[in-house]
Amino acid sequence: MMIRAGLVGLGKIARDQHLPAIDKVDGIALVAVASRNAQAEGVQNYPDLGAMLAGEPDLDAVILCQPPQVRYATARQALLAGKHVFLEKPPGATVSEVEALTALARQKNGTLYASWHSRYAAAVAQAKSWIADRKVERIDIQWREDVRHWHPGQPWIWEAGGFGVFDPGINALSILTEIVGEPITLLSAELEVPSNKQAPIGATLGMATASGAAIDTVFDWRQTGPQTWDIAVETDNGSLLLSEGGNTLRLDGEVQMKAPDEEYPAMYRRFVDLVERRAIDVDTAPLRLVADAFLCGRHCPTAAFED
Known part of the structure; x- marks a missing residue:
């Protein structure tokens, strides 16, 4: 299975870490990017997630790299559209947002992955x-x-x-x-x-x-x-x-x-495994302490x- 993924929020962390990591990992391919202010080469580009979902009906997963203040609404939109969701850390602006997304992912039988890249150091x-x-x-x-x-x-x-x-x-x-x-x-x-x-x-x-x-x-x-x-x-x-x-x-x-930093490729291998099993991996312990x-x-x- 090849996961067709779209990324939302093409900022510094996406360019420095997510794009190179996706290229290294088998089982996932970036096919689209949604960003207000930037475009990626070699994929379809859209102004926002709604346009990307409309233009890419065969999309399997959405990777969210925007600021945490807006992540909940976008993640909810993606889950309701039947897409698996990868959340950059922190997974949301509040604990209650992340708990609500977890419940929705279970309801939709989809994958929700709250990534903590430093755990993969x-x-x-x-x-x-x-x-x-x-x-x-x-x-x-x-x-x-x-x-x-x-x-x-x-x-x-x-x-x-x-x-x-x-x-x-x-x-x-x-x-x-x-x-x-x-x-x-x-x-x-x-x-x-x-x-x-x-x-x-x-x-x-x-x-x-x-x-x-x-x-x-x-x-x-x-x-x-x-x-x-x-x-x-x-x-x-x-x-x-x-x-x-x-x-x-x-x-x-x-x-x-x-050892060298290979955190993000390790996270994407984890995400591929979760999607194949339609599993959820969301740990809010670090967010609760904050x-x-x-x-x-x-x-x-x-x-x-x-x-």
Whole structure:
């Protein structure tokens, strides 16, 4: 079976990651793109999803790469049209949206895939296996990057529902909730919100595992120079460090794995498998932690930020 896919939202993440990944993966082919401001070569181009659905009646799946604020309506439209749906992370602006989409996918007997690309980083599976045999005592997360480099000219990330620094930070939470084999609760949060923005540029979270291990987390979008994507885990039998977003693993200070980024091809192989089985893969755990941070976090106004 060859999945005929259409992609909605031809922005930076689609060009940098989705298009090359689709080309690498067997069983799926991009046949159309819907975008207000851009066009892709070698496929049919449409201004929006409605036009794409009308022009491509044989489309099997829709890949959604627009900002999270508008993703729910588009995903619902695609599911109602009988299409399988791939959601870029975060899967929606709210938990309730994602739950509603999951219920609709079940009703339509279609695939809904809430993708968390950082879970497919090379060393995440090995880290999860190593932690499973140990008692976690403490976790420290440092996720610091330069918003000007990764999100140039994208005002939606600073608007309500755009997540701000949680757009990259939720990647760390997606790894955390994957490798720790027990529920995680949010205890406290401080959100640094620039005076001219509606979403945070920095965040400090205090969390804990169900068994009581402390999790200290710092997200910052103002880092220049080398970027930091580290998760350090102390256990009753050694220490673990996931760095480079989960592609490098150190155990007790010694490098065990260092691999290139192949996250998106791995996600598309997963999507092909889900579509073949008409299965659903939607985990809202990372999104719930972000929602909790916005619910109970203390807002700390900070200086205006110009990007």
